[in-house]
Amino acid sequence: MRTRLLRPESYGTDILNTNYIWHLHYLTARFDREDPAAKKHFALQRGPLMLAREERLGLPVDTPVTPIAQEGTVETFPGTAPYPAQVALEIPLADGTRMTVTDYASAGKLWREESRMAVWMLGK
16 A cells, blocks of 8 residues: 655635634635645654554654655555554655554654654654
């Protein structure tokens, strides 16, 4: 099964209907600004699962990384996690190291700083 590398799509000048006023029976269209930092992020999808970074996996979530990707896919290797996870994989990075990720459903279950997690990962 392949692991896909996803990048956010720009919505440019689309109108976002985010302000519904149900009790008055109308909505207001709002032009939203795209966050310029969004283009620096990526996500990893393996089949129906989204993969996540977590603090307990060794690499801080805020550290930017560059996965090695070819044609929109990333090579993965079996990995281990310090907590029960459905899937734990290692992703090779451009600097020669590997980053461990797990499935989103298993990550961040402590609700504390030590288990911060992210599906949209910061790239370089």
